[in-house]
Amino acid sequence: MNVLARLRRQMLVALREIAPEAEVAPLAEMVTTAQDARFGDYQANCAMPLGKLLKRPPRDVAAELVAKLDTQGMCHPAEIAGPGFINLKLNDAWLTAQLQAAVADPRLTVTPVEQPRTYVIDYSAPNVAKPMHVGHIRSTVIGDALYRVLKFIGHRVISDNHLGDWGTQFGMIIYGYKHFRDESAYQDKPVDELSRLYRLVHRIIAYYEGRDELPILETKVAAAKEACEKLDRVASDKLDKDALKKLDKDKKRAQDNAASVAGEWNALQSKLAAEEADAAFIDLARKHATIQTAVLTETAKLHAGDAENHRLWQEFMPPCLSAIEEVYRRLGVTFDVTLGESFYHPRLAEVVDDLAKRGLARESDGALCVFLEKFAAPMIVRKKDGAFLYATTDLATIRYRMQTWQPDAILYVVDHRQSFHFEQLFALAQIWDCAGVELRHISFGTVLGKDGKPYKTRSGDTVGLTGLLDEAVSRARKIVDDAEKGAPRGQELNHEARAHIAEVVGISAIKYADLTHDRNSDYEFSYDKMLAMYGNTATYMQYAYARVRSIFRRGEIDVDALRQSGAKLVLVEPAERALARQLLRLEEALEQTVADYRPNMLTAYLFDLADAYSTFFEQCPVLKADSPTTRDSRLLLCDLTARTIRQGLELLGIPVVEQM
RNA sequence: GCCCUCGUAGCUCAGGGGAUAGAGCAUCGGUUUCCUAAACCGGUGGUCGCAGGUUCGAAUCCUGCCGGGGGUACCA
Structure with a gap:
C-alpha cells in the first residue's frame, strides 16, 4: 500500500475542482510525508502556491481543498496550520486494517507497479584477468540492490555482467x-x-x-x-x-x-x-x-x-571465471546474463561500418570518429591502427540489448569518472539506434581511505576484494566472540553458528555501508564504523532483527499459527502507532529508492523502522503484556517488523541471521 | 581553458522548494530485580563554503566567486 501515492491521487481530484488543469499535477505532488510528527503523518503544501495563483488567501484555498478532499477513510479530517499547510493524520482504524492485511500478505501489501517496464542493468563488470578489488564493490552492490528492488516492485529486469574479458x-x-x-x-x-x-x-x-x-x-x-x-x-x-x-x-x-x-x-x-x-x-x-x-x-x-x-584465452577463462563466481557467491550476487566484451567482438566491425555508412562517423587523424556538436572531443570508434575501443563495444552492446530485450531503460552502474564517456555514448545512441529509451548512467563516488584519498593498502596497492571481505568477517568474528564472553545469556552459540554469523555480519557490513551512502558521494571506508553496533549499520539492523526474532523464541510462539489465528491488531500506545505508521511506509520507501535509483533511501527507511521498533521495544512489553489481546497484537507488530526488516535487507542483497 | 561533481555539528554522513536543519561517532548525564545493554532516553554542539538572484517560503533552484575531487582524441 502506497499511502502517499493514494493521497496524491485524491488531492489531484480535489485540485481539479479549483485549479487550472495545467497546474494540477505538480501541485498534487506537493503532498509529502510530514516533516514533524506534531504535524501528523502527511502534509500538503499546495495551498500556498495555489493561493498565489488564484489570488486568494492560502488558508481559504486550504480550507476549500480540505472540504473537497476525499481521503477514502485513510485520514482524520485534515487540519490547516500556519500559512496554509494541510496536515493529514492517518485514521487509526484504517491504519490497523492495512496492517492486518499485511499480516497475511507475503508482499507486505506492496503492490506491483501498474505499468511494468523492462530494464537492463549493467553492473559489476570486472576484468577477468585480474583479481577483483575494492573498486568493484560499489557497482556490484548498488547494481544488485537496484536489480532486486525493481524486480520486486514488478518490473521485468535483466541483469547483465559486462565482463572485461577481451582487453589488454x-x-x-x-x-x-x-x-x-x-x-x-x-x-x-x-x-x-x-x-x-x-x-x-x-x-x-x-x-x-x-x-x-x-x-x-x-x-x-x-x-x-x-x-x-x-x-x-x-x-x-x-x-x-x-x-x-x-x-x-x-x-x-x-x-x-x-x-x-x-x-x-x-x-x-x-x-x-x-x-x-x-x-x-x-x-x-x-x-x-x-x-x-x-x-x-x-x-x-x-x-x-x-x-x-x-587457445590460451579459452584455457584461462574458466578458472578466472570461477574465481569471480566465488566472490559473487559470498556477496550473494547473481546475474541473468554474463556477456563480456569477447561476446561483442564479432559484431564490432558491423557497428563501425553502419556508423560510417550513415554518415555519423568520419575519419580524422587516421581514426574513425563520431563528432557530436555538444562535445569538444570526438568519440573514437576505431583507432588508427584499426583496433576497436570501449566506445565501439558499448555501441554494439546497446544494439544487442535493444534487439534482444527491447528494454525501456538501460542502467549503467559505473563510477562517476566515466560520465563524459556515457554522455557521448547516450547522445550518439539516441540518434543512432535507440531513440526513446531511457539510458542512464548510475554514477557513484569513490571509496576513500582515512587520508581522504582512494582506498589503498599501506604500500599503495589496490585492495583486493577477497581480502577485504575476509578482514570484515574476521573483525565481525571478534565482535561475536567478545559478545559471547560477556554477559552470559544461557543461549550459547556454538562454533559453527558464530562463524556463520560473522560471515553474514561482516559481509553485510560492507554492503550496507556502501548502500547507505548517497551513491554520488565519495565515502570513507572504515571497518570500525561499518561494524558499529549503534547507528545506521548492517550490524545494528541485524541486531534489531535478531532481537525481534528472539521474542518469538523466548515465548515459544508459533508464528504461522499466530498469523492465521485471526488475532487482532490494536494500536493504543504512541510507540505502537508510530511503529505501525512506519511499517506501512515500505512501498513509499521503495518508490523513492527507484525514483532516482538511490538505495540509500531504503536503508534510511529501515533505520527509521528499527528506531521506531526500539522505542516500542523499550516502552511496550510484549510477552509480559497486560492482556492476551495486547500480547497478540504486539506479537503481530513484532512479526511485521521482522518481516519488513528481512524483506528490506533482502532487497539490498543482505541476508539476516536469526540469532546474534 | 572547458565540462561534471562535492562543500551541512569537532569527525563520518543524511536531508535536494516548506513550519524550530537531522542521525551516528565524539563529549556530558541518565536507564539493567524487566522479552538480546551488540540496547534505550536526555544535554552540549550549526552564519548549511561565500555573495547575489528567483520565490509567499531556499541548505534545497539560478548566476558568479572560493575550495576539494574527477574528466577532457585513439586505456577501460
Whole structure:
C-alpha cells in the first residue's frame, strides 16, 4: 500500500475542482510525508502556491481543498496550520486494517507497479584477468540492490555482467604465461599464478612507463618553476587593485602547480629508485625491454584469431571465471546474463561500418570518429591502427540489448569518472539506434581511505576484494566472540553458528555501508564504523532483527499459527502507532529508492523502522503484556517488523541471521 | 581553458522548494530485580563554503566567486 501515492491521487481530484488543469499535477505532488510528527503523518503544501495563483488567501484555498478532499477513510479530517499547510493524520482504524492485511500478505501489501517496464542493468563488470578489488564493490552492490528492488516492485529486469574479458589485460597474462610462468604453480593454482603473472607484467610495464614519464615530468617541473619566476618578475607597483589581486591568485596557482608537479616527480623518482634497487627485477625488466609493444601484439593476435593465443584465452577463462563466481557467491550476487566484451567482438566491425555508412562517423587523424556538436572531443570508434575501443563495444552492446530485450531503460552502474564517456555514448545512441529509451548512467563516488584519498593498502596497492571481505568477517568474528564472553545469556552459540554469523555480519557490513551512502558521494571506508553496533549499520539492523526474532523464541510462539489465528491488531500506545505508521511506509520507501535509483533511501527507511521498533521495544512489553489481546497484537507488530526488516535487507542483497 | 561533481555539528554522513536543519561517532548525564545493554532516553554542539538572484517560503533552484575531487582524441 502506497499511502502517499493514494493521497496524491485524491488531492489531484480535489485540485481539479479549483485549479487550472495545467497546474494540477505538480501541485498534487506537493503532498509529502510530514516533516514533524506534531504535524501528523502527511502534509500538503499546495495551498500556498495555489493561493498565489488564484489570488486568494492560502488558508481559504486550504480550507476549500480540505472540504473537497476525499481521503477514502485513510485520514482524520485534515487540519490547516500556519500559512496554509494541510496536515493529514492517518485514521487509526484504517491504519490497523492495512496492517492486518499485511499480516497475511507475503508482499507486505506492496503492490506491483501498474505499468511494468523492462530494464537492463549493467553492473559489476570486472576484468577477468585480474583479481577483483575494492573498486568493484560499489557497482556490484548498488547494481544488485537496484536489480532486486525493481524486480520486486514488478518490473521485468535483466541483469547483465559486462565482463572485461577481451582487453589488454589478456595480452598481459598471455605474455606473462609465455615468458614467466611457473608451471607447477600454474597447475596447482592457476588463478593465483595468472594473477602473479598479471602483477609482474604490470610492474615491468609501469617501470618502463615511469622511465618514459620521468623526463616529461622534469620538463613540467622546469616549466612550472619558470612560470612562478616569471610571475615574480611582474612589476606589481604599476598594477591597479584588481590586477594585483589577479596576480596574487595566479602566483598562488603557479606555486601550487609547481609544488604538485615536483611532488609527482619526487614520488616517481623514488618509486623508480626502489625498483632499481631490486636487482632481480631489473634484470628481468632488461630482458623484456620491448614488453609494452609485445603485450599489445599478443592482444592483437588474440583479436585476430591467432590459434595459440585463442587457445590460451579459452584455457584461462574458466578458472578466472570461477574465481569471480566465488566472490559473487559470498556477496550473494547473481546475474541473468554474463556477456563480456569477447561476446561483442564479432559484431564490432558491423557497428563501425553502419556508423560510417550513415554518415555519423568520419575519419580524422587516421581514426574513425563520431563528432557530436555538444562535445569538444570526438568519440573514437576505431583507432588508427584499426583496433576497436570501449566506445565501439558499448555501441554494439546497446544494439544487442535493444534487439534482444527491447528494454525501456538501460542502467549503467559505473563510477562517476566515466560520465563524459556515457554522455557521448547516450547522445550518439539516441540518434543512432535507440531513440526513446531511457539510458542512464548510475554514477557513484569513490571509496576513500582515512587520508581522504582512494582506498589503498599501506604500500599503495589496490585492495583486493577477497581480502577485504575476509578482514570484515574476521573483525565481525571478534565482535561475536567478545559478545559471547560477556554477559552470559544461557543461549550459547556454538562454533559453527558464530562463524556463520560473522560471515553474514561482516559481509553485510560492507554492503550496507556502501548502500547507505548517497551513491554520488565519495565515502570513507572504515571497518570500525561499518561494524558499529549503534547507528545506521548492517550490524545494528541485524541486531534489531535478531532481537525481534528472539521474542518469538523466548515465548515459544508459533508464528504461522499466530498469523492465521485471526488475532487482532490494536494500536493504543504512541510507540505502537508510530511503529505501525512506519511499517506501512515500505512501498513509499521503495518508490523513492527507484525514483532516482538511490538505495540509500531504503536503508534510511529501515533505520527509521528499527528506531521506531526500539522505542516500542523499550516502552511496550510484549510477552509480559497486560492482556492476551495486547500480547497478540504486539506479537503481530513484532512479526511485521521482522518481516519488513528481512524483506528490506533482502532487497539490498543482505541476508539476516536469526540469532546474534 | 572547458565540462561534471562535492562543500551541512569537532569527525563520518543524511536531508535536494516548506513550519524550530537531522542521525551516528565524539563529549556530558541518565536507564539493567524487566522479552538480546551488540540496547534505550536526555544535554552540549550549526552564519548549511561565500555573495547575489528567483520565490509567499531556499541548505534545497539560478548566476558568479572560493575550495576539494574527477574528466577532457585513439586505456577501460
